[in-house]
Amino acid sequence: MTKYTMYSKMIVHSLLRRRSRMFVALLAVAIGATVLSGLVTIYYDVPRQMGREFRSYGANLILIPAGDSQVVAETDVARATELLPQEQLVGIASYLYGRIKVNEQPIMVAGIHFQEVKKVSPFWQIRGNWPEEQAGDILIGAEVAELLKVEPGQSVTLAAGESERKAKVAGIVRTGGTEENYIFTDLPMLQQMLNKEGQVSVTQVSVMATEAELTTFTKTAGDKVPAVTPRLVKRVTQSEEMVLGKLQALVYLVTIVVLLLTLICVATTMMAVVAERRKEIGLKKALGAENRSIVLEFLGEGLMLGLLGGLLGTVLGFFFAQSVSVNVFGRMISFQPLIACMALIVSIMVTGVACLIPVKTATSVEPAIVLRGE
Amino acid sequence: MNILELRDISMIYGTVKALQDINLTVQKGEWVALMGPSGSGKTTLMNIIGCMDKASRGSVVLDGVEFSQLNAKQLTAIRRDKIGLVFQQFHLVPYLTALENVMVAQYYHSMPDEQEAMAALERVGLAERARHLPSQLSGGEQQRVCIARALINYPMLILADEPTGNLDEANANIVLRLFQELHQEGHTIIMVTHDPDVGKLAERCIMLDHGKIVQHSNRYEGVAKACVNG
Numbered sequence A: 001m002t003k004y005t006m007y008s009k010m011i012v013h014s015l016l017r018r019r020s021r022m023f024v025a026l027l028a029v030a031i032g033a034t035v036l037s038g039l040v041t042i043y044y045d046v047p048r049q050m051g052r053e054f055r056s057y058g059a060n061l062i063l064i065p066a067g068d069s070q071v072v073a074e075t076d077v078a079r080a081t082e083l084l085p086q087e088q089l090v091g092i093a094s095y096l097y098g099r100i101k102v103n104e105q106p107i108m109v110a111g112i113h114f115q116e117v118k119k120v121s122p123f124w125q126i127r128g129n130w131p132e133e134q135a136g137d138i139l140i141g142a143e144v145a146e147l148l149k150v151e152p153g154q155s156v157t158l159a160a161g162e163s164e165r166k167a168k169v170a171g172i173v174r175t176g177g178t179e180e181n182y183i184f185t186d187l188p189m190l191q192q193m194l195n196k197e198g199q200v201s202v203t204q205v206s207v208m209a210t211e212a213e214l215t216t217f218t219k220t221a222g223d224k225v226p227a228v229t230p231r232l233v234k235r236v237t238q239s240e241e242m243v244l245g246k247l248q249a250l251v252y253l254v255t256i257v258v259l260l261l262t263l264i265c266v267a268t269t270m271m272a273v274v275a276e277r278r279k280e281i282g283l284k285k286a287l288g289a290e291n292r293s294i295v296l297e298f299l300g301e302g303l304m305l306g307l308l309g310g311l312l313g314t315v316l317g318f319f320f321a322q323s324v325s326v327n328v329f330g331r332m333i334s335f336q337p338l339i340a341c342m343a344l345i346v347s348i349m350v351t352g353v354a355c356l357i358p359v360k361t362a363t364s365v366e367p368a369i370v371l372r373g374e
Numbered sequence B: 001m002n003i004l005e006l007r008d009i010s011m012i013y014g015t016v017k018a019l020q021d022i023n024l025t026v027q028k029g030e031w032v033a034l035m036g037p038s039g040s041g042k043t044t045l046m047n048i049i050g051c052m053d054k055a056s057r058g059s060v061v062l063d064g065v066e067f068s069q070l071n072a073k074q075l076t077a078i079r080r081d082k083i084g085l086v087f088q089q090f091h092l093v094p095y096l097t098a099l100e101n102v103m104v105a106q107y108y109h110s111m112p113d114e115q116e117a118m119a120a121l122e123r124v125g126l127a128e129r130a131r132h133l134p135s136q137l138s139g140g141e142q143q144r145v146c147i148a149r150a151l152i153n154y155p156m157l158i159l160a161d162e163p164t165g166n167l168d169e170a171n172a173n174i175v176l177r178l179f180q181e182l183h184q185e186g187h188t189i190i191m192v193t194h195d196p197d198v199g200k201l202a203e204r205c206i207m208l209d210h211g212k213i214v215q216h217s218n219r220y221e222g223v224a225k226a227c228v229n230g
């Protein structure tokens, strides 16, 4: 048997055969590691989660026709939006605005793809239903509904120039904004009625990106597709980043406090362990152990604790972050190997540092106490 | 041949004079009993001989090496290489088996050697209990493990501080028989004891009182009387 196997045997047995004692220390490390890895996971996941969350508050980018033009071709818009990072896209909704007569009254109208608007404007409240795509049904704003005295399910007559048709009102829109003065039809239908096939007035884009990324996009898209002028919705992007920054700072602070608490907790436990084992240390010294051996043994035990507690905590931390993510954001997170590795290394390091003072105390135990039988 | 030579050893703890001007030589192969009332300085003397404490004054020479100039590390080396310790409270590492406890001494000394450790346990009649933890052994058995451990590195001097103090008579007898065997094999033993019958087994009996040697006798000159007086 080599010295090394004996050394590992001593450490492993010291941990395994004194389970109740070491359990407390293990728990301290594991809890620290749990909170640490959980918080760091959330720290990295929060921007993604919140970014998606924020996107439900409306578009953060709009594409409008360049120059004095009132409309822009849908193909140009598509070319521009293709330049955006596709996996970050939450929704794209194009609008064609115009004026038509509804039941003989001149009303403002917007042609939209209902499913897309639903994505970028989740705050729309609909009494009745969203119309089926291509069914020819319409939505009407609350103000308009009041003016025309129509209810969901009734039909109205739409007239623009020569063309005239009947359409069923699927639902009434309430937003608290100007949308309440509009009626909304299917985009192709309105394009046809206004003789503006393939053309739109404005495109709203909801994309998860920082202000800087969006600014870069507006430049490249403006250059590559001259017919389109992209604009940032500044108010939205800026407040998003501020809130995110504050959230991250908070998580950062809590992480540091937890690390410190773990450090103190492990150090105290190891202190108690050393105090409890004074006799054993004295004995080992009486048997001829040098300080170096004593240090190596306690450090070995400490690092082993750090490793076990770290492993346990990393796994638990993932589930902790997972449950936070599911409960708060309603989304699963993926396991991050890098964060797991880091949490493990930090737990081992923190335990190592926490052991320094207790180990120093251990070396100052006098072998003479063994005969004295204190 | 002198193995140990103490000259004018004094040990002072603050105002307590635990030892005063102790002079003593021990020959190779001798068995010396150290007796005296509680607080007379027996353990203090053992600690000084065992390199676990430094005397306030005087010189200790063990195997030709004088202690007073040595630093803590050198004293540790002497303790490791030349001294075998047996304690009243056994002092086994609680989370290691009997066999591993013997191997710990090898580990700090040089290399753990399972066969040799096993042989040492066989020597004290504990081969079957080698894989038991101290808590699973009786006091007598623990003390025998302790003796096996003390012997494992071939010490030149065995120091035993009341090795039978915590044992019943039957177990004490087993342990004492072991010491007798060791003595016959030529080991040098210094043993602290309160029991006159144990003292009688030794070749020489030294009485301490208030830190001084008050009586120094050998087996053939009424050692029993001297020891009983203590």
Ligand SMILES: Nc1ncnc2c1ncn2[C@@H]1O[C@H](COP(=O)(O)OP(=O)(O)OP(=O)(O)O)[C@@H](O)[C@H]1O
Pocket (backbone or CB within 6 Å): B013, B016, B017, B018, B036, B037, B038, B039, B040, B041, B042, B043, B044, B045
């Ligand atoms: N570390 C210390 N500090 C102060 N006084 C001490 C210390 N160690 C021992 N003493 C004192 O030295 C004296 C001798 O103590 P020692 O332990 O050597 O006695 P002993 O003969 O072994 O007694 P016992 O038979 O009870 O074990 C005692 O008066 C004791 O109080």
Ligand SMILES: [Mg+2]
Pocket (backbone or CB within 6 Å): B042, B043, B044, B161
């Ligand atoms: Mg004593």
